Amino acid sequence: MRAIATGLLIIMAVVFVVSRSYEGGHAAIGFIRAFSEAAMIGALADWFAVTALFRHPLGIAIPHTAIIPNNKDRIADTLAQFLKTNFLIPQVVARRMGGINLAQAIGDFLVQPGRVATSQLRTGVMNLVAEILESLDPDRLGAQVKAGLRHQLEKIAIAPALGGLLAAFIADRRHIPLMETMIRWAGNTLEQNEDLLRQMIHARTNAVLRWTGLDEKLANSVVNGLYRMLAEMLVDPAHPMRLRVQEGLESLADRLRNDPALQERVEGMKNDLLANPAVGDWWQGVWERLRRSMIDTARNPDGLSDHLGHSLAELGEALRRDQALQTQINRFFRRSAVAVTSRYGNQLVQLVSQTVRRWDATTITDRVEGAVGRDLQFIRINGTLVGGLVGLCIHGLELLVF
Structure with a gap:
């Protein structure tokens, strides 16, 4: 997208040079020149605006450029405060959890026809256990x-x-x-x-x-x-x-x-x-x-896997049928989520803030630009086209008035 936006700017520059050479030959040439000239201005202005978010344009330390790298600490604090204010509030968590029948959803998952869910869960649990044990340093873990x-x-x-x-x-x-x-x-x-x-x-x-x-x-x-x-x-x-x-x-x-x-x-x-x-x-x-x-047991569970799958299926049936059990489990999850939010909400917010603060300027620039880069390049493209249309309007008004 960056190449397309830059290529469009180059095309407008070529059109402007060509139309400037043939200006006066035909009335339409003036509109083409006005469009390409205003399009270049719009493209350059939006290129400057987009570039100034992440770095200094052309490496020149112009004031109020490289906005994101220079303000990453303030961005970290603002993001953390946004999470704390809008998500990590016990009342919000309790309200969201109150409308979810998590126990029934788990039961439905465990008793899908053909026990597909049970098999997937069984395989997932076994693979997760095996991967955790394989990823840990055996000497270090054994020493601990x-x-x-x-x-x-x-x-x-x-x-x-x-x-x-x-x-x-x-x-x-x-x-x-x-x-x-x-x-x-x-x-x-x-x-x-x-x-x-x-x-x-x-x-x-x-x-x-x-x-x-x-x-x-x-x-x-x-x-x-x-x-x-x-x-x-x-x-x-x-x-x-x-x-x-x-x-x-x-x-x-x-x-x-x-x-x-x-x-x-x-x-x-x-x-x-x-x-x-x-x-x-x-x-x-x-x-x-x-x-x-x-x-080895996790990778080749055999009978243990079958027994686990049968037990999970029975648990799923119980969760689907027993309303009292659903109420208790849902209440437990809701209270646990609220308790975690109340007790560790500030720590989670601080974790987000400190993590972003520890990023260097290049890291945060690359991550933000990678997340919204395509849309930012569309701003350059739109600036080119809108600038050209504004140039046409101004040239038309100029001919009518003068």
Whole structure:
């Protein structure tokens, strides 16, 4: 459009030069010259006016030119005030929301024939989740999540919590299966390493015992004694060793809840563990696997997608049928919108103002000119044509009067 407007100005200049050369040859030449001359004046005047909005014409710093770049801060404040006055008012938001049955519209969308809407929403949600997870920096996000978890764990007094958990564990007798599992594990370990234990006993006996063969009897006695003790512990709930272990667990649970010295040591161990780089590396790997799993699920939802679509369709039917539910949901959205406007309206206005203020002169000029540039070039074209018509009128009046 800029090229068309400029080309029209050049055409008028050529017509003016040609008509000026043949002036006097015919009466119509005078009208052509008057039209082209006035058209050039109108085109140049409107070119100056349009250019002066965005920049200095021909680079000359004429006063009151480059209006938009020079006044971008005032434009930002005016735009923000316009939004605040005409849109971000709780009364206006409440009035607009009051005439909208948003709940029914959502229900209609979810239960369209063929479940097209449900499928679109399902696909859109899944793709949005996947794109968000893929766009986020995994290292940075993992570090932020890790820092957040560490901050929360640092605030938790872990010793009393462990003590309460252990006490409840013992009170419900849930420690017994674990104890029996440990006894069986000890028996299996002893069986797998019996030869090694016998060799250790042989190696630690003196030469006399080995010469007399008593070391073998001693090894048999030790091994058989261990087997017998483990078997008795496994079958006898009242075995002294089992009772001793239970007493130790009960004492530990009580100390974790009431012993400041032990609590301090446990907290120190917790903080050392959280500060260990190996724990951070482990969590980073866990987070990355979790993130990739969520992305794969979102990209290939299969059964999860079908279940979600069915649930959304049922929700849509409920929203369409239940008037009371519609009223509650619409009231919730209306109150939420009013609350957001009341609480954050000024912040939104300031965001608009500060954003425009941060734009440099070139940015705001390009954006405004890109939005209304075609219409501004039509002003130049209209100025050319209107100027030419005014020139015809003036030339005609001149001939009639003079």
